[in-house]
Amino acid sequence: MQGVRSEASVLHLDLDAFFAAVEQRDKPSLRGKPVVVGGTGGRGVVATASYEARAYGARSAMSAAEARRRCPPGTAFLGGRFAAYSITSRVVMDLLRELSPLVEQVSVDEAYVDLAAGGHATDVDSLTALATDLKERLHTATGGVRGSVGIASSKTLAKIGSELDKPDGLLVIPAGSELDVLHPLPVRSLPGVGPATGDRLSSVGIRTVADLHERSLSDLVGLVGQAHGSGLYRLARADDDRPIVPDREAKSVSAERTYATDLTDLAALEHEIGSLAQRVVSRLQKDGTAGRTVTLKFRRYDFTTLTRSQTLTQPFDDARTVGDVARRLLAGIDRTGGVRLLGVGVSGLATYVQGDLFAEDPEPAVAVLEEDVDVVAEPEPATRQWHPGQDVEHAEMGRGWVWGSGLNRVTVRFEGPLTPPGPVRTYAGDDPALSPADPPDWRGTEAQKSRS
DNA sequence: TCTGGGGTCCTAGGACCC
DNA sequence: TCTGGGGTCCTAGGACCC
Numbered sequence: 001m002q003g004v005r006s007e008a009s010v011l012h013l014d015l016d017a018f019f020a021a022v023e024q025r026d027k028p029s030l031r032g033k034p035v036v037v038g039g040t041g042g043r044g045v046v047a048t049a050s051y052e053a054r055a056y057g058a059r060s061a062m063s064a065a066e067a068r069r070r071c072p073p074g075t076a077f078l079g080g081r082f083a084a085y086s087i088t089s090r091v092v093m094d095l096l097r098e099l100s101p102l103v104e105q106v107s108v109d110e111a112y113v114d115l116a117a118g119g120h121a122t123d124v125d126s127l128t129a130l131a132t133d134l135k136e137r138l139h140t141a142t143g144g145v146r147g148s149v150g151i152a153s154s155k156t157l158a159k160i161g162s163e164l165d166k167p168d169g170l171l172v173i174p175a176g177s178e179l180d181v182l183h184p185l186p187v188r189s190l191p192g193v194g195p196a197t198g199d200r201l202s203s204v205g206i207r208t209v210a211d212l213h214e215r216s217l218s219d220l221v222g223l224v225g226q227a228h229g230s231g232l233y234r235l236a237r238a239d240d241d242r243p244i245v246p247d248r249e250a251k252s253v254s255a256e257r258t259y260a261t262d263l264t265d266l267a268a269l270e271h272e273i274g275s276l277a278q279r280v281v282s283r284l285q286k287d288g289t290a291g292r293t294v295t296l297k298f299r300r301y302d303f304t305t306l307t308r309s310q311t312l313t314q315p316f317d318d319a320r321t322v323g324d325v326a327r328r329l330l331a332g333i334d335r336t337g338g339v340r341l342l343g344v345g346v347s348g349l350a351t352y353v354q355g356d357l358f359a360e361d362p363e364p365a366v367a368v369l370e371e372d373v374d375v376v377a378e379p380e381p382a383t384r385q386w387h388p389g390q391d392v393e394h395a396e397m398g399r400g401w402v403w404g405s406g407l408n409r410v411t412v413r414f415e416g417p418l419t420p421p422g423p424v425r426t427y428a429g430d431d432p433a434l435s436p437a438d439p440p441d442w443r444g445t446e447a448q449k450s451r452s
Numbered sequence: 453t454c455t456g457g458g459g460t461c462c463t464a465g466g467a468c469c470c
Numbered sequence: 471t472c473t474g475g476g477g478t479c480c481t482a483g484g485a486c487c488c
Contacts, residue, residue, distance in 0.1 A: 063454045107459090
């Protein structure tokens, strides 16, 4: 084992029945009563059930219809107020950031904290005091929400720790005792082992982590594949050295909708795609990113689901492009029987924008900017601002790339090959005047082509 | 009234390149 | 000319998580 911490310094916090808890906080008449938050329509599912509702068998991901059948009259079924959850979540995350600069938020109600980076003592008494204090402050600051805390030597163990003692839990797993905690547990309690993997493992007699520990690496890889198999092999040995990573960049953005009744009319489907594309694009633009791949998700009346995708040569962040591509993808799908769900996604999110190296006509490009952008040049970071309407046609213009920071909107309409002015390096295979002495670290196949 | 919505990661095959 | 290995990109589907 390499890199695994020798101290219990990873904290995992999981807020208890978070959405329902916020509802009970804001509406005292709901306190002590079963509350179910989620889709309330015919095709809704449960997002969160309060512990009172769980006592009747309501569970996350259960259909709302099933939850209604199980819960007594007087149970509150609520649609969800995501703005309120988000504000409350921020209060909690701010508290965590007081503990350490390294906080990785996993979702609205879950986060990891690197206590070592916060300089905290890691003996069990100190950790228990720290967690007790955190839980109390969290409860006060949120006005009533509670959370469960696990502290251990790795993310996996910390998460398992918070899971084992909820709700309102606190479990410290001291370094050295990981396997004692892990081995009696059912494999299904390991993060990453869901119904399919659980069934596979159980079909060969692996039910507990101890069973898992007895199997060879090649057995497990043969059973569930390379990545998952070696992951389980390491997990059974408490071998998990994944770092806490704050501010992960999003890799895709999508929007989807399940319709109350199945759609059949092509015009209606195309209209829906337009509005999904618009939702996706507003988020892309808000984040200042652009993507190269459009994916259409399509769920039939019988729940069979398929996806179709297409990758364009240029990054885009406009609703017209996303909608047009998605509608083209729709045209290739058999819609017989009706459509239950449509989704539109954009991936291949650009950290850079690439000009067209292979345009037939190497005319200088004109970029039409729709708002101010900062362009960050690499490998030597430097910025230059472009303004709306500013003519960036330039003597240096030829062929090349523009790298942009993720925070700034750098998607502009390229009317042909482009090299921006300023500190961005340029390179063109057929024009030595445009080649810098030390070409930047080219990425992507287009760059390789141009060099070979 | 069966089965939401937003994500991540992995696999596998084919194309294409070196 | 034949064989082939390694690597990346693209597409489709699936498992899993909250």
